[in-house]
Amino acid sequence: MTPEDPDDHAATxxxxxxxxxxxxxxxxxxxxPHLDHESAVQEAFVSAWRNWPVxxxxxxxxxxxxxxxxxxxxxxxxxxxxGDVTDxxxxxxxxxxxxxxxxxxxxxxxxxxxxxxxxxxxxxxHLRTALVLRFWDFDDxxxxxxxxxxxxxxxxxxxxxxxxxxxxxxxxxxxVRGSQRGKETS
Amino acid sequence: xxxxxDPRLDHLRAELTEAIPEDPGTDDLGVAAIxxxxxxxxxxxxxxxxxxxxxxxxxxxxxxxxxxxVWHVARGNGLDQATAEDVVQTVWLxxxxxxxxxxxxxxxxxxxxxxxxRESQRAWRDRNGRPALSTDSAVDMPxxxxxxxxxxxxxxxxxxxxxxxxxxxxxxxxxxxLTVLAGRAxxxxxxxxxxxxxxxxxPTRGRCxxxxxxxxxxDDVR
Numbered sequence: 001m002t003p004e005d006p007d008d009h010a011a012t013x014x015x016x017x018x019x020x021x022x023x024x025x026x027x028x029x030x031x032x033p034h035l036d037h038e039s040a041v042q043e044a045f046v047s048a049w050r051n052w053p054v055x056x057x058x059x060x061x062x063x064x065x066x067x068x069x070x071x072x073x074x075x076x077x078x079x080x081x082x083g084d085v086t087d088x089x090x091x092x093x094x095x096x097x098x099x100x101x102x103x104x105x106x107x108x109x110x111x112x113x114x115x116x117x118x119x120x121x122x123x124x125x126h127l128r129t130a131l132v133l134r135f136w137d138f139d140d141x142x143x144x145x146x147x148x149x150x151x152x153x154x155x156x157x158x159x160x161x162x163x164x165x166x167x168x169x170x171x172x173x174x175x176v177r178g179s180q181r182g183k184e185t186s
Numbered sequence: 187x188x189x190x191x192d193p194r195l196d197h198l199r200a201e202l203t204e205a206i207p208e209d210p211g212t213d214d215l216g217v218a219a220i221x222x223x224x225x226x227x228x229x230x231x232x233x234x235x236x237x238x239x240x241x242x243x244x245x246x247x248x249x250x251x252x253x254x255x256v257w258h259v260a261r262g263n264g265l266d267q268a269t270a271e272d273v274v275q276t277v278w279l280x281x282x283x284x285x286x287x288x289x290x291x292x293x294x295x296x297x298x299x300x301x302x303x304r305e306s307q308r309a310w311r312d313r314n315g316r317p318a319l320s321t322d323s324a325v326d327m328p329x330x331x332x333x334x335x336x337x338x339x340x341x342x343x344x345x346x347x348x349x350x351x352x353x354x355x356x357x358x359x360x361x362x363x364l365t366v367l368a369g370r371a372x373x374x375x376x377x378x379x380x381x382x383x384x385x386x387x388x389p390t391r392g393r394c395x396x397x398x399x400x401x402x403x404x405d406d407v408r
Contacts, residue, residue: 014217022208049224116198166191
């Protein structure tokens, strides 16, 4: 399967890769903090390149998100089988939350971060995907494309996901610590 | 209740944005590696097709290219050297038997991985999973295996090793993965994948290993 204009494909792919990889890394990390998100993203890019000419340009990002999601599911399944526990897997499993850099901070803040992340990770798959994509500023149309549902459903999923998280992490006392830090994505 | 959620999520987002920073990398190293990996599949597929039609040379290069992979999967499943060697043989033989039935030639590496894993588990069971512990079999049971202490030491060593490894610059990690972890190094392929001059792979690899050792030693002191 050779693309008819290899140079052009290489250029658009390289562009796309530089533009999108960080966001996709972050997406995968929040989706499955206990899995190897880096290799899932890397593998998804490899298969994106193999299929590059046939992926319609507007749905490239959605295509990658879907692939990453499938790869993460594959990884999770692999881990259920005891025979596959290699040294690397064991080492990674210990650092379930290694995506959050442990640094000097008080126990309460740390607990808050971990429990929010855990609440997100424990959502049902479609709610989690909808919420995490929204979390990293994907728009409704793209989320609908990934989930194969209507835009209206995306909104519903996101708010349902938020409700579930609030329920889970509770609302003991007002958390003000986080509010001075704004959104720094995009 | 939901008012509470936004600051929480914002905080999490800020932390994660910091943890996984925007990588300015303007070089095309990553892209080159991805393309090299993708073309690997194509090349392997072509080799499978050629081998199917009876090309001995194609089969030989397929074996040369993928044996390190098979070997690593076997060893990764806890086999010792001698058993792993047997497993590698068996897996290649069964690939030969299945060559005609392989429906997706590009998936040959995946097929090998799965076959090796199954075969390794079978071999492992044959060795270790004796149904009943008789006095006879207890005598020749290796007693340095699965003892809590060596296991804990090994676990600890592995954990520290991978931690140090993960803390290294990505370029070093890539280079070590390609040269050291993947078994026999194909320097030409490595230099293509990392767009690195052939001659500097050896020295850089040495520097990376030294760096890894330094990190491990510093870790010990702490």
